[in-house]
Structures are given as structure tokens and as C-alpha cells.
Amino acid sequence: MLYYARTETLRMLRNRRYLIFVVAFPVLLYLINANIYGEQTDAGGVSYAVILMVSMAAYGGLASSMMSSAVPWATERQSGWLRQLQITPLPGWAIIVTKLATALLLVLPSLLLVSVVAIVQQGVSMPPARWAGLLLAMWLGTIPFIALGLAIGSALSPDAAQPAAMICMFALAIAGGLWFPPEIFGTTMKAVAEVTPSYHYAALGWSVAGGHGLGLADVLVVAAWGVVLGLAAAFLYRRATVRA
Template sequence: MLYYAKTEALRMLRNRRYMIFVVAFPVLLYLVNANIYGNQTDAGGVKYSVILMVSMAAYGALASSMMSSAVPWATERQSGWLRQLQITPLPSWAIIVTKLGATMVLVLPSLVLVSLAAVVQQHVSLSLGTWAELLLALWLGVLPFVALGLAIGSVLSADAAQPAAMICMFALAIAGGLWFPPEVFGDAMRTVADVTPSFHYARLGQSLVAGHGLPMTDVLVIAGWAVALGGAAAYLYHRATVRS
């Protein structure tokens, strides 16, 4: 099981598209925007260099979790690799857990590199406890997006899974306010955004860096989405393997 997880992680780290669009792109976006707006502050007095760090780290984690789960999962299902795994001593739950664990590992580069860019280039300074809470919250908060990626990979072909995952990723990033401040949304868009997991995911980090602690409402919403999407992913995976 550990060897399978290691193989999964190394395979994605060798993928150039993953490294460029999922790891390097959020860092580049942060550097560009932070050098333009970084010295400004929001209504609570938090510098935009810190807010942008949270937004870009969250976007990188969201993109990484979806792209490293949906497309490989669909490819393995379509190629017959999942059927091969089913005849190994690995139980079905171990296959899913291993894929989940490998995806969670692949989320870390985006979180760490955006944070390092903020510290080195914008001199962002947070207490050690805040750093630990922020990175842990953003890391564990991607569980609904991993589950969504696995659900997409269980029902679509490899060719269709990539654009579907990208559309969902961009829609969630916009709805979550990761590219634009939620304040610019109209009432209708704000209502839609408020029920998305990405909106509450972004608020986790924003609340922590503002010194307000971990908002339990956002934690419960994300947990609810993780359970719902996780259940959907498990059902769709089971249906896909039974049909195979």
C-alpha cells in the first residue's frame, strides 16, 4: 500500500503539466498581484500581500487536488489498471485511500511554495502557531475537492475528465473568491458562492490570518461537503468497477 502511494506521488511529480499549471502558476499569480496590490489593506487592516497569499495557496491546493485525482483516476479506469489492482491483495478501500493519500501529498508543494514566495518576496510574517494552523487548515480543507475529482474520474473518460475537472476547478475558484474579492459579486452570485465548498475553504485561511481563529461554521460546511462528495465518489467508483 505504501509502495503504491509512493508510485502515485512520483508519477504526478514527473508530470510537467502538473508542475507548471498547478505548482508554478499560483506562485506566479501571487508574485504579480502582490507586487501591484500587496501594500494595500482591507477593511480589517490585513495587508493584501497576506490575503493574496491565502487565496493563491488555496487556489493551488484546489487545482492540485482536482487535477491529480480526476485525470489519473479516469486514465487508470479506462486503461484497465484499476481492474488489475482489484486482483492484487490490495482491498478496494485501500486503493481509494492510497489515491486519496497520494493526492493529499501532492497538495503540499502549492501550499509551501506560495507561502515561501510570500515570506521571501513580500516579507509576510505570521506567528509560528498561525502558520501551523493556516497550512493544516488549507491542507485538510481540500478533501471535498479530492472527492469531487475522484467522482469525475469514475464516470468520465480520460479525454473528458480533464476539461470537466478544469471547468469545475475554475468555477470553484471564482465562486470561492480566490481570484476576485467576494465583495465584487452581485447578490445572486454571492448567494451561489455561499453554498460552495471553495468559498468556505477560502474563509478558513482568511479568518486565521486576520486573527479571528478557526470559524466553525466554515469547518462544518467543508466537512459536510467532504462527506457528501466522498460518498458520491465511493458509489460511482463501485458502480464503475462493477460494470467493468
């Protein structure tokens, strides 16, 4: 199981699309926006350098979760690799758990790199306990998006899974306010944002970074989405396995 996890991790780290869209792109967006708005503060006195750091780290976590689960899962299913794994001594639950653990591991580079750039380039500073709480919340908060990626990979072919994952990724990033504040699109868009997992995922980070701790409503919404999408992923995986 550990060897399988190591193999999966190395395979993704060799993927150029992963390195560009998941690791480099959030950092680039942060540098552009932080150099323009970084010195401003919001109504609560929190620097936009911190707010943008959380937003771009959240985007990186979202993108990493889906890119490292949807397309690889669909490719393995179509190529027959998943079928080969199922006839090895690995139990079925171990395959799913390894995929989840690998995706969680691959989230860390984007979260850490954006944070390091924020410290070095914008001078962002927080107490160590707050940094730890922020990174832990944003790391575990990616579980619903990993589940969504696995659901897409179980339901669609590789050719269809890639655009579907990217559309979902960009839609969640925009609707969740990771690129633009939802308020600028009006009350309807704000209402849509408030039911998305991406908005509450980022809100967890914004709240912790602002020194307010974890918002209970945000935790509950992210957890609820994790359960719903996890059940959907399990159902679609089971259906794909039975058909195979």
C-alpha cells in the same frame, strides 16, 4: 500499499501539467497581484499580501486536488490498470485510501511554495502557531476537492474527465472568490459563493491568517461538502467497478 503510494506520487511529480498549473501558476499569480496590491490592507487591517497568499494557496490546493485525482483515476479505469489493482493483494479500501493520501501529499508543494514566496518576496510574517494552523487547515480542507476529482474520474472517460475537471476547478476558483472578490459580481454571485466549498475553504485560511481562528460555519460547510462528495465518489467508484 506504501510502494503503490510512492509510485503514484512520483508519477504525478513527473507530470509537466501538474508542475505548471498546480505549482508554478499560483505562485505567478501571487507575484503579479501582490506586487500591485500587496501594500494595501482590508477593513480589518490585514495586509492584502496575506489575503492574496491565502487565495493563491487555496487555488493551488484546489487545482492540485483535482488534477491529481480526476484524470489519473479515469485513465487507470479505462486502461484496465484499476482492474489489475483489484486482483492484487491490495484490498479495495487501500486503493481509495492511497489515492486520497497521494492527492493530499501532492497538495503540499503548492501550499508551501506560495507561503515561502510570500515570506521572501512580500515579507509576510506570522507567529509559528498561526502558520501551523493555517497550513493544516488549508491542507485538510482540500479533501472535498479530492473527492470531487475521484467522482469525476469514476464517472467520465479520460478525454471527458480532463475538461470537466478544469471547468469545475476554474468555476470553483471564480465562484469561491479565489481570483476576484465575489462582491464585485453583485449580490447574486455573493449568494452563490457562500454555498460553494471553495469559498468556505478559502475563508478558513483568511480567518486563521487574520488571527481570528477557525470559523465554525466554514468548518461545517467544508466538512458537509466533504461528506457529500465523498459519498458521491464512493457510489460512482462502486458503479464503475461493477460495470467493469
